[in-house]
Amino acid sequence: MKTPRHDLPPTFNYRKLRLVLGDSIAPSESTCLAWNAFMKTDELREKYLAYYQSQGHSRQPSDVLVPTWDPSVLFTPAGMNQFKDHFLGKVKLEYTRATTCQKCLRTGDIENVGRTAYHHTFFEMLGNFSFGDYFKSEAISWAWEFLTSKKWLGLDPQRLSVTVYKDDDEAANIWHEKIGLPTSRIARMDEDENFWPASAPSQGPDGVCGPCSEIYFQLDNGKSVEIWNLVFTQFNRVGEPPNNLRPLPSKNIDTGMGLERTASVLQNVPTNFHIDILLPIVSAAADVCGVKYVYESENGRRLRRIADHVRACAFSVHENVIPGPKKARYVIKRLLRRAVLDGHQMGLREPFLHQLVPVVANVMQGPYPELKDTVERVAETIRKEESDFFSTIGAGLERIEKAFSSLQASGAAMVDGHEAATLYQTYGVPPELFQALAAERDFTFDWDGYREAMKKHEDISGGEKVELFQTGPLESLKESLRRTEFLGYDTTQSQAVVKGIIRQADDEQERVESTTADTELAELRIVLDQSPFYGESGGQVGDTGIIETDGGVFEVIDTQRAGELIVHLGRMKSGKLAEGDTVTARVDEGRRAAIRRAHSATHILHHALQKTVGLHAQQQGSKVDADWLRFDFTNQQALGDEQVEAIESIVCEKVRLAAPVSWKNVRLAEARQAGAMMLFGEKYPDPVRMVSMGDFSKELCGGTHVSNTGDVGEFELIAEESVSAGTRRVVALTGQRATQHRADTFQQLQALAKALNCELGQVVECTRQLQNELRSLRKRLQGGGSSSDLATPIVKSLDVSQYVGQRAALKEVARVLSASTTDLIIRIQSALDERAKLQSQVSQLSASGEVSAESLLSDANQVGDVTVVVSQTPGATPNLMRQWIDQIRQKCSAPNAVLLVSQLGDDKVLLVAGLSRQLVARGLSAGEWVGQVAPIVGGGGGGKPDLAQAGGKQPQRIPEAMQVARETIHRFLA
């Protein structure tokens, strides 16, 4: 064996690397040697899976990174996650030994990523699992053989040591006696180190748990690194110690070997980031960022962080979990922004991270060839988010500058942490950025205050706790019954036997033997041995209906699924129901038929979307209700009108075709081969149910469908909107509701026509005209210039005898009014009211004759050298009155005081007073003047010395007010 290579040159010359591997990103010469001499990561992964296959394990593919089927986690945290139900015996086992290489994501140690040799957010975990099959002895022997045998990894046994849980003599003995490991290399550790979950015996939680045994490899520098953890789940924790660990009847093995760590050991490199599948990403990051990769440097840490985060982001976005504001999407967004911030701090000002996506796909293509297919989409999604973040940073810099100037003004020497936190929480200004800029100006940064404020924010935001393993009566029912047979594909009515009744009171669930209508208030859950009721899943809502016996009627208001159980939610209407009763379960057939129409329409819509907007329009989620459906899909822009029409026409065409709908159970691989649409994050059973429609649609789907696309009936898209960046949502109606919607549309249009007093075909034109009228009336009252009518846009004439035209007309009206289509009538009505009001004001204004600066001046009095005007201008708005006053000032060179009184409508009085500069200079105030007058008409007011306005509510006292106005100004001038 070659000499150890810990002293690996800390600097890599990227140009040399490129020569070695051509287009892909190449390692340094010495690292190349290491990789040639030792095992590649792809080879390690393959060997592991092959070894356990040879020991009778079923080789299973990696589960998705973001398991939407598991509400208790956002990301797959470990290899065992996909086998949770296997461990608990809640599913039928097709195999009792499995092995996987699982892609995982954890953010708990995010602060350490890049700083230490072994921390990642994204990583792969090799694992072997036993579901009540083999236990400690085999698990330990096989691990040892795989690690040390020349045929497999061939690690030097002398450099391996292990830990066991302090009370686990069984494991210790196996290591010592069977493997022959000296006791000096078997350490006994406490429950906080060697128990899963950590410290479970004393601190909980209750449930499945067990001791573990870790395997360490000693590096050349004497330090040891943990490469494998064997978990022996053999207990059920019940309550507090002592004697709270009960042996499980069926014991399990759950192991995890860190792929990257083990590879780094095999390849003899000082950090995971230098193994053959990671160094190319680090090097590429250095290249893209235009810096040299130096291991022991701040930039080195940054580049490693970027390499880690870009892997996480690329895999998530590949699974259509795009950066966003909620949950998993938010975590990805944060990871991405952290990486981008690192780039920013190395001087980058343009998106760069997206350039690393092809590199990631390249080094990971062995186990994950599918990454190659989505490189473009993934890179574009990442580029967009990067670009958004650069804008955020840009805005942030301005805010930071502002903060600095106020700091300087106040003579502070430290950036207030609370303020930095507020800036971060409100505008996303990264504190690291703030701190870096602060350092440049010799400010210190109050990290303690910042963390304190963020902690507070966390507390305020709250959050619900999700249990790793659920407990309760439903879970125990799961274990005893396993599954409810679903009969609903073939029938909507059947006999069944009641297997369990659960009563829900407050947050507590309680299993009961029987129930009567007297307890009607309580919500009940009923589980049967078989049922025609469809439990909500795959977006399709649960069925409603009735479960009855001779002696009792139970109304089902919703149906949910719990694992493979079907749970009927509802309440007793009459009589009594008990466990063991034979009942008749009857689904509400009319509603079910409507759901079938909507669900089949969803598949057709999916097809139409892909055909119209492109293959990237993949389903993100959907909800299927009675003749109503909602469908989210990935698309950057809103759908245009033509696209919506094209989609509708494709759907309608497929409906007219009356294509047969069929379904069959096929092997998952076969379905994939057939090109059936599959969704990420969904857990598909194998075999799987494939639903086909004509020759245009194949989807994996457990839902209920019409037998012929013609049964869908009418179809209509009623909404298109944004859910989050990159995701659009459409809502559609089918069958009866679509028909009803069309009738409603027509009625609405009729109502508009009636309100506007015009023909149906004229509604759009009349609305536009009404808007124009309002505009010019307002302008006239505001005293603006002569308004030219807006150029009427050329619109294609709408044929309102057809439905499409009617709908287009309504949409156009909504656009003109910038209102939602639901309250058009209200808006039109209020527009009409406003027009009437404005018209009466205009006539009021014109009734008092032509008002102008001249006419007002001709009414003036002279008081000494001052020209005083106190006049009425009925119907005038404040704006007009101000303009007149301005004009008087221009025309009249003498000092002048003007007060205009206007009655507006029936019960409103407006007063505007103005004083020329000379009078203001003499210390007079228009505000005071108007202030003296306004109370007469029941109001108040104020303003600046040269111009003030006031209002009141008693028009009948205007003459009196004008008298007071004259007296007041006389007094002022005296």
Place this chain on the structure above:
RNA sequence: GGGGGAUUAGCUCAGUUGGGAGAGCGCUACAAUGGCAUUGUAGAGGUCAUCGGUUCAAGUCCGUUAUCCUCCA
């Protein structure tokens, strides 16, 4: 699920106990200069997101809804 913020001219945004809706860029017209670039003058363009409340008076204060941004879970 929760906290913070934003929404003003075509675009980017100002608007300071509530009292005349603004700037820059862009647009139109005219003029000057000219190879292009340019400069000056004038002008058009706004239900201050929505609905409601407080007030004599709301872009400004309070609440609703919508959309977007941002943070936490």
